[in-house]
Amino acid sequence: MTKETDESIMVPAAVIKRLPKYHRYLEELLNEGREKISSQQLGEIVGVSAPQLRQDLNYFGNFGQQGYGYNVKKLYNSLAEVMGIQQKSNMVLVGVGNIGQALVNSRDFEKRGFYLSAIFDTNPKLIGLEINGLVVKDVVELKDYIAENDINIGVITVPASSAQEVANQMIKAGIKGIWNFSPVDLKTPPNIQVENEHLTEGLLRLSFKVKEE
Amino acid sequence: MTKETDESIMVPAAVIKRLPKYHRYLEELLNEGREKISSQQLGEIVGVSAPQLRQDLNYFGNFGQQGYGYNVKKLYNSLAEVMGIQQKSNMVLVGVGNIGQALVNSRDFEKRGFYLSAIFDTNPKLIGLEINGLVVKDVVELKDYIAENDINIGVITVPASSAQEVANQMIKAGIKGIWNFSPVDLKTPPNIQVENEHLTEGLLRLSFKVKEE
Structure with a gap:
C-alpha cells in the first residue's frame, strides 16, 4: 500500500x-x-x-x-x-574527551544502524589507546580516512575552539551530515546537514522554565 | 532601563x-x-x-x-x-553510566551557575567510588538527600527501564525541573518542567535530512 x-x-x-x-x-x-x-x-x-x-x-x-x-x-x-536507517550509516568521531568517550562506550546508536568506523583526537596521550574496541587515530589521518571509506556522518565532540576546523576537514573529505556536540554554530554549505546537541542550552531552557513556573 | x-x-x-x-x-x-x-x-x-x-x-x-x-x-x-542563572542552581544526578560519567567529569554547566551536589546509582560496584570529586551515593538515599538539601534540578542518566521510577522519586522529594537523558517521555505533573536530551533522536533526524538532500 x-x-x-x-x-x-x-x-x-x-x-x-x-x-x-x-x-x-x-x-x-x-x-x-x-x-x-x-x-x-x-x-x-x-x-x-x-x-x-x-x-x-x-x-x-x-x-x-x-x-x-x-x-x-x-x-x-x-x-x-x-528516515534512512535501513541502510547502514558509517560515522567517524573526532574528540575523545568526556562526551566523546561516553558515545564511544555506549554506542546506543548501533541498534539503529549507525556504526562508528573510527575515532580521532589530537592529544598524543590518547592516540593509540583502545576504547571499546576502537583505537584512537591521529586527527591528521581524518581526511584520508573519510575519503577512502564509506563515511556518511561525522560526530564532533571537540572543544568549541577547534570545532569549525574539524567540520571544514570533514566537509572537504566528503561528509554529508554532522552531529555536533560542540557549543558553536558551525558555518557549513547548504548541502551539508547539521544536527546540534548543545547540551548546556537544554539546561538553560530548563532553568528558565523552572523559574517561570 | x-x-x-x-x-x-x-x-x-x-x-x-x-x-x-x-x-x-x-x-x-x-x-x-x-x-x-x-x-x-x-x-x-x-x-x-x-x-x-x-x-x-x-x-x-x-x-x-x-x-x-x-x-x-x-x-x-x-x-x-x-533565565534564572544568576541564582545558583543545585542539581543531583542519578545514573553514573557513560553519559552520566561524562557529565560528572566535564561539568561545563558549572560556568553557568549549575552545580552538581550529589550523584547516585544502584550499582554496588559504583557506590562509594569518587568521580571528579563526587562520591557515588546509593540511590536509596536520593529522596532524603533532595528533601534535606536545596536541590532544584534532577538529572536522569539511567537506562530507559528505570527512568520513570527515578523521576517519581525526584518529584516526590520536591524537585521542580528534570534534565532527562533517558530515551523515554516521562509522565510528570504539569508543575514539573522537563527538558529532554534524546541524543539518538538527533542522530535519526540528521540521517533523515542527509537522505532527503
Whole structure:
C-alpha cells in the first residue's frame, strides 16, 4: 500500500522532529509482540492526536488501513526506510574527551544502524589507546580516512575552539551530515546537514522554565 | 532601563529556545572585550534578523537604547537573570553510566551557575567510588538527600527501564525541573518542567535530512 516515495516532497520540520519518537515507540510495541495498533492508540502513546498522527504519516505514504489501523512491523520498517536507517550509516568521531568517550562506550546508536568506523583526537596521550574496541587515530589521518571509506556522518565532540576546523576537514573529505556536540554554530554549505546537541542550552531552557513556573 | 519583570508574561517557546544562544554569543563578545553592539550586528552573529532580535528581547524588558544598541555586559546580565542563572542552581544526578560519567567529569554547566551536589546509582560496584570529586551515593538515599538539601534540578542518566521510577522519586522529594537523558517521555505533573536530551533522536533526524538532500 505504500505509495512511491516522492523525492520532491516537502516535509515540515515539526513532522521530521516527531518521526524518531514514532519510531522509538513502535520499536517498543514490536518488542512487546504487538501486531497492530489504531491511530487513536498510537497517538495516545506518543502524545499527539490521532488526526495529527495520520496527517504526519501521510507525508510518507498511505500506511494505515481503514478499520484496521497500522501493522506495527510494517509501519516500523517503513519509517526506518523513510528516515534512512535501513541502510547502514558509517560515522567517524573526532574528540575523545568526556562526551566523546561516553558515545564511544555506549554506542546506543548501533541498534539503529549507525556504526562508528573510527575515532580521532589530537592529544598524543590518547592516540593509540583502545576504547571499546576502537583505537584512537591521529586527527591528521581524518581526511584520508573519510575519503577512502564509506563515511556518511561525522560526530564532533571537540572543544568549541577547534570545532569549525574539524567540520571544514570533514566537509572537504566528503561528509554529508554532522552531529555536533560542540557549543558553536558551525558555518557549513547548504548541502551539508547539521544536527546540534548543545547540551548546556537544554539546561538553560530548563532553568528558565523552572523559574517561570 | 529594564522594566519590572512581569510574572504573568507569556513567552513563546521559540523565543525561549533562542535565549541560551543569545546568552552564549554575548558571553563570547564579553570575553573579547566588546562593550556595545547593535541589534543588526548581534542578529547577524546569532543568525536572526535585527527586528526578530529586538522583538525577542522586548519580551523581557527594554534592553536597547535608540541609536546606541546594546550594552553587552548589561544585556548579558539581564538575560542571565531572566533565565534564572544568576541564582545558583543545585542539581543531583542519578545514573553514573557513560553519559552520566561524562557529565560528572566535564561539568561545563558549572560556568553557568549549575552545580552538581550529589550523584547516585544502584550499582554496588559504583557506590562509594569518587568521580571528579563526587562520591557515588546509593540511590536509596536520593529522596532524603533532595528533601534535606536545596536541590532544584534532577538529572536522569539511567537506562530507559528505570527512568520513570527515578523521576517519581525526584518529584516526590520536591524537585521542580528534570534534565532527562533517558530515551523515554516521562509522565510528570504539569508543575514539573522537563527538558529532554534524546541524543539518538538527533542522530535519526540528521540521517533523515542527509537522505532527503
